[in-house]
Amino acid sequence: MNKHQGIALFVLLLAGFVTIFDLFVVNVAIVSIEKSLNASLTELTLIIVGYELAFGLLLITGGRLGDIFGKKTLYQAGMLFFILSSVLCALAPTAMLLVIARFIQGLSSAILFPQVYSSIRINFDQQQAKKAFGYLGMMLGLAAIAGQAFGGWLITLNLFGLSWRTIFLINIPIGILAIALSHYLSEGDKIKVNLDWVGVILSSSGIGVTLLPFLMLPIWGWALSSSSILIMGLLLIALFVYYEIKLEQKRKVPLLSIRILNNRPFVIGLFIVMCVYATSSAFPLLLSILLQNGLGLTPLQSGLMFVPASIGFVISSFITPSWVNRYGDKVLLWGAVLYGISYIVLMMNINVTSSLIHFNKLILSLFFIGFTQGMIMTPMLNLVLSTVQMESAGMASGFTATLQQIGAAIGATAALVILQYKLQHTVSKMAFEQLSNAVSFSLLFNVIMALCAAGLLWLLIRLK
Structure with a gap:
């Protein structure tokens, strides 16, 4: 692995770190957020699961967009939106605005994260990719744990009296560094097709509705309504699969090739x-x-x-x-x-x-x-x-x-x-x-x- 590839790997690891770090860091900040914004239990739950839900919605779409517009371009766009959404989270004056900002942050992560996996495949040969995925796995594990340990330290430090807001502001310098070095990434081959928008809607709604009863369990419990929502989500996913099969039979390019x-x-x-x-x-x-x-x-x-x-x-x-x-x-x-x-x-x-x-x-x-x-x-x-x-x-x-x-x-x-x-x-x-x-x-x-x-x-x- 030469110097150019080493920097490219570093850039990809930064994206892997921030997306997973923000998945876990809010867990240790939730008490501080509750006191600062006078948030209700429902709002606190949505602050946590809103990111997870949005993250899951567009991952398939994010991966496909990388195939169409190029991995580097989507990486840069995803990281830019991630920085901006982190600023929105840090500046949120109310709990509901923080919920909205976290949802936007999750959507940006869904665009960014798939480019990390696919970029490793196109920037490194098979032997180098094994090492790269090894470093990535290490970084994702560290990000999950750092979200709890480092996040707790940041809140306790209370830098400039910002308390929990620093867990979002820390993303700004990391994101800027990642974008500045992203020219070391390869764009990869682009496929000249139109995006399957019906597939995007069906897959996103199916995944979102399926995940919702699991993520909202602390508030809803598991009642008949939760089972009904889960069944509805699975039916939407089945409809998505059926539509993608029909699209392929018509020799068109689907969002997800079945x-x-x-x-x-x-x-x-x-x-x-x-x-x-x-x-x-x-x-x-x-x-x-x-x-x-x-x-x-x-x-x-x-x-x-x-x-x-x-x-x-x-x-x-x-x-x-x-x-x-x-x-x-x-x-x-x-x-x-x-x-x-x-x-x-x-x-x-x-x-x-x-x-x-x-x-x-x-x-x-x-x-x-x-x-x-x-x-x-x-x-x-x-x-x-x-x-x-x-x-x-x-x-x-x-x-x-x-x-x-x-x-x-x-x-x-x-x-x-x-x-x-x-x-x-x-x-x-x-x-x-x-x-x-x-x-x-x-x-x-x-x-x-x-x-x-x-x-x-x-x-x-x-x-x-």
């Missing part, structure tokens, strides 16, 4: 992505609840508890690519199995009868989780996207990123549902014991998802 779903290794890879990202959202949510509600830690203290996982993830991200080169894709299979075991170890360490958790054991458990997560998440994206042809890179990237969002939404929802069920059916004299048992039980979801990912990886490796 033929890509005939690529069995790619489809299996998408389910692996869903399983892994379901765990990545459920784990920090459950542990944060235990640390803050059970042990009474502040958001900053709770965020710092994720640092061991971050260190493990970074170390693994550096080591795993060389292991993959030496031993092949079965390294991911080993990683998935160990990843499931790491959650069993964590369950044993937090399922205690008093609040006297052995923090040394907890720190080692979190390091183990981060390390094994790096073993699977770091090379996973390269493995999945390498199953499609280069001309479909943008479309496949958008599809993969969409499944990441759906997996994360399902994971967070499943974790909350299992936790609430266990709390309602557990009787204990001590509140902490009841909570720790419930959190430990809920982590079984992550064990199951990790083992499902392992099974799918075994199947994918056999097919390849």
Whole structure:
């Protein structure tokens, strides 16, 4: 990898960092936002899920736009809108305006993020792409943890009395640097077609309506109306698939070529992505609840508890690519199995009868989780996207990123549902014991998802 490619990779990593950082950082700022803007529970929930919802809406479209107008052009446009929307978030005088600004920020992320995946495919050869995806996986993991630890520190620092607004202002210098260096990126081949606007509307509405009951679970709960909305969303997605098939039969270019779903290794890879990202959202949510509600830690203290996982993830991200080169894709299979075991170890360490958790054991458990997560998440994206042809890179990237969002939404929802069920059916004299048992039980979801990912990886490796 030469100097030019090194700078190009740095530019792509910056985009990956800011989009995922802003997905998680609001979680630790929510109390400060509530006090500052006198926000209601509904508004607070929308501030969090509005970004996630908008992010999921246009990922497929964002990937396709990169194929049509060029990856570099869409990267620059997406980053510019991300900077402007971050300014709107920082300046928001009311909670409702912050909700709107966060939604716009999510839309800009949906345009920006798919270009990261597809640009790696066109800026680097196959061997270099493995390393690039390794660095990207490391950066995405760090961004998720930094959103909690670094975000909590920024709020506590209260620079110039700006409190929570600094978590959005930090995006401005990062974004400006990214745009200034973006000329190092390659545009890639452009396909001369018109955008499938009907497909855009159907896919966006289908994904949005499907995600809505999961993201709004803290307010709505899961009632009959939630099931009805979910069914409506799935019907819209089915209509989208039907329309795209008909469009291809007429020899027109669809938003999403359904033929890509005939690529069995790619489809299996998408389910692996869903399983892994379901765990990545459920784990920090459950542990944060235990640390803050059970042990009474502040958001900053709770965020710092994720640092061991971050260190493990970074170390693994550096080591795993060389292991993959030496031993092949079965390294991911080993990683998935160990990843499931790491959650069993964590369950044993937090399922205690008093609040006297052995923090040394907890720190080692979190390091183990981060390390094994790096073993699977770091090379996973390269493995999945390498199953499609280069001309479909943008479309496949958008599809993969969409499944990441759906997996994360399902994971967070499943974790909350299992936790609430266990709390309602557990009787204990001590509140902490009841909570720790419930959190430990809920982590079984992550064990199951990790083992499902392992099974799918075994199947994918056999097919390849």
